[in-house]
Amino acid sequence: MLGASKASPHRLRPRRSLHESQTKQQLKPNKSKCTVTIKIIKLASAILVPLMIGVFTFVTALQESRTSQMQRDADFTRSERAAQLQREAENRQREYQEETAKEMQRQNIYDAFMKDMKSIVLKDNLDLTTAEVLFARAKTVSTLEQIDNKRKWYLIKFLYDNQLLNYKKETTNKYIDLMGADLSNVQFGSKIKYVRRIDLTSIRLLQLELKNTSFENVILNRASFTSSNLNNSNFIDVSMIGTDFSDTTLENSQFSLSHFQNISFKGATLKRSLLSPVLTVGQLFLDKIDYTNSDLSESKFQNIKITLTVKFDGANLGQIQFFDTEFPKGILFKNFNMQMSKFVSIRLDNGAFISCNMTGTVFEKPSFQSITFEEVDLRNSQFNNITDSTGIIHLNKVNLIGSNLNVSRKQVFRISDSLLPNGTFETSFDRFQVNMIQNGNAEQGLCYYSLSQNRTGEQLSGWLVTGNVMQTYYNTSEQQMSISNYQSDWQSCFFFGGYANTNETKSAGHRIQQEINVEQLTVLINLRQIGYNVSAYMGGFDDDDSSTSMKIIFKSGIKVINQLTLSPVTNVQRQNKTSMIFRYHDNIIPSGTVSISIELLFSRINNRRGYRYGLADNIRFIIYQK
Structure with missing residues (x-):
């Protein structure tokens, strides 16, 4: 047939798709990876199994070794414990034997003492010789050093019962001195x-x-x-x-x-x-x-x-404690250290604490009709459970700083010349910044024109006079007594010291003296918070070899705390003129001062003869609170 194609002797294969080709290419690498993984697992298994077997074998051997060691340790411990118990038993036995031996020794010593003392205790005490008493002492002291406490008591009781440790004043009995x-x-x-x-x-x-x-x-x-x-x-x-x-x-x-x-x-x-x-x-x-x-x-x-x-x-009596104690009525504690003491549930009628250190003292539930604190340091003291019916507390010249007393309760507290808990000073003293000298300007009492009479024995207002000191008018014509540096505030008179119409040597000189009582300020004085300044005009006549000086003596009773003397004024300081020179001193009144004595002394230098000894005026002593 025209145009017809010839059939191919072979069937043509169908052409693979692009997708199938790609899938096969992807499967090849995956298969390769699985193969490698399987090989690695097999290799690891081949290695790990022997390793695990080895580890197991090692652990088992180690465990068996530890078990064996523990068994050996247990055996050793039992053996050691048995040995220790044996040693302890032996030590106890040895200690018992030693103690038994010591006990026997102590008993033998005690028995020997009794035997040696037999002849002495059987003898009449008054017939004992000195040698026998000395022997008994030596034997007793030696024995006491070697016996135990129980036998010491027996020995002491034995000697006492035999009248060798007791002394009777009414007899001359012999005794052992231990x-x-x-x-x-x-x-x-x-x-x-x-x-x-x-x-x-x-x-x-x-x-x-x-x-x-x-x-x-x-x-x-x-x-x-x-x-x-x-x-x-x-x-x-x-x-x-x-x-x-x-x-x-x-x-x-x-x-x-x-x-x-x-x-x-x-x-x-x-x-x-x-x-x-x-x-x-x-x-x-x-x-x-x-x-x-x-x-x-x-x-x-x-x-x-x-x-x-x-x-x-x-x-x-520092930190002493009285609990449920009854004190006698009117008991007096004076000049005691009673810091941090305690009086708890006490009976203290009309008691008094005078000049005591009672810082930090505690009174807890006291019972009293009245109680007096005078010149007492009661800083940080505590009065707890004090009621209006408790009694009256008299506080005179007391430091109460830091105390818990509620001093506003006037029906309980009678306070004078004291530092209150808040630091306020409560006092009736009103003579700060006032001249404390009485008749310091020679204007009180008689004032004389003439020095021709001996005034020995005549007293001056405010002053105690020794010798011949009088008050004399300024600028008299007698004895050429014109003052070269007369001050208008000197008023009319000054103090003159000296004998009239005599050249007799008086080595003691002439003096006037006056006491200033600062007892009201005791608390502040002891805290050194009271200052003073003292001053005077002092001098003499022409070229007279005389000296006028003033001494300030700080005292507590008759005890002198401190003293100082203002620089004397001699004819050298006066340049041989009839004049007076001002002297001044300022300081803090020493702690413990209760009174201050001011002494004005008129004297001759080197005991030289002469009747004019000196003159002075405007003597001042001022107290101020710092």
């Missing part, structure tokens, strides 16, 4: 309450070491502990009448007593001690107790009744 022996930690008496106390009346334990001792259920009437060391000792249920503790040390000691009368603690140290009654007594009565010059600081008196026969003269 001075220097150590009886520390010994228990005298017994904790067992006997029907009758153990009697140690008049026992002598002088100058001994008695630290940490205990005296319980005993009678110590007229006993003597002079100059012994009794620190940390206890006196429990003890009777003390006429006991002597002079110059002893009793720090941290406790007294729980039934009777406490006529006791001497002169010069004793009782710091932090406690005094109270036994429970059966209720209130301990203190009668004729002498604490003169003792140290009672930080000590405590509890449930005590004190009588006027108790002496605290010169004692240190």
Whole structure:
């Protein structure tokens, strides 16, 4: 057939699509990655399995080693513990044997003492020779050094019962002096309450070491502990009448007593001690107790009744505590250190504290009709539970700065010349910036024209005169007494010192003296808050070898606190003219001053002869508050 194409002997393959070609190309790399991963896993498995087996084997071996070590340690511990227990048992056995040996030794020493003392104790006391007493002392002191505390008590009781440790004034009995022996930690008496106390009346334990001792259920009437060391000792249920503790040390000691009368603690140290009654007594009565010059600081008196026969003269009462204590009516505490002391639930009728340091003192629920504080430092003190019905408190020359007193309650407080809690000074003193010298300008009383008469013995207004001092008019014609530097404020007269119509030498000179009382300002003076200035015109006549001076003396009673002298005026300072020169001084009044003495002295230089000694005028002493 024309135009017909011939059929191909082979079937033509269909042409692949572009998508199928790309898919196959992508599958080839993925297949390659899976193969690599499988190989890595197989390799890791081949490595890890032996490694894990090795680790397991190592751990197992280590555990077995530790178990074996623990077993060995346990075996060693049991062995060591057994050895330790064995050693402890051996030590206890050795200690027991040593203690038994020591006990036997102490007993042998004690028995030997008893044997050696037999001949002495069987002999009448008054027949003992000095040699026997000295032997007994040496034997006793030596034995006390070698025996225990229990046997020491037995030994002391043995000697006491045989009248070798007690002293009786009415007899001349012989006794052993144990001075220097150590009886520390010994228990005298017994904790067992006997029907009758153990009697140690008049026992002598002088100058001994008695630290940490205990005296319980005993009678110590007229006993003597002079100059012994009794620190940390206890006196429990003890009777003390006429006991002597002079110059002893009793720090941290406790007294729980039934009777406490006529006791001497002169010069004793009782710091932090406690005094109270036994429970059966209720209130301990203190009668004729002498604490003169003792140290009672930080000590405590509890449930005590004190009588006027108790002496605290010169004692240190700093931080002392009185609880439930009844003081005698009208008791006086004067010149005591009572800093930080406490008075709790006390009875104090008409009591007085004079010139005491009571800073930080506490009064808690006191009971009194009236109480007086004079010249007392009460800074930072506390008055708690003070009611209008408590009583009247008189405060004179007292420092109350920092105190909690409500001084506005006039029905309770009577205050004068005192520093109030807020620092205000309440006083009736009204002479600040006023001349305190009476008749300092020589204008009061008689004034003379003539010096021709002896005025010795004649007194001047306001002044105490020694020798011949008179008031004389200025610018008289007699004796050429014209003053070259006369001042208009000198008024009419001046003071002249000297004898008339005599050339007799008077080495003592002539003087006038005057006292100024500043007691009202005590509180401010002691705080150095009062200043003064003193001045005078002083001089003499022509070229007379005379000297006029003024001395200012600050005193407390008869005690001189301080003194100074204004520079004397001589004929040299006056340039040999009849004149007066002004002298002046300003300072603070010294603490403790109660009065000030002003002395004006007219004298001759080197005791030279002459009757004109000097002159003075306008003497002034001014007080001011700083």
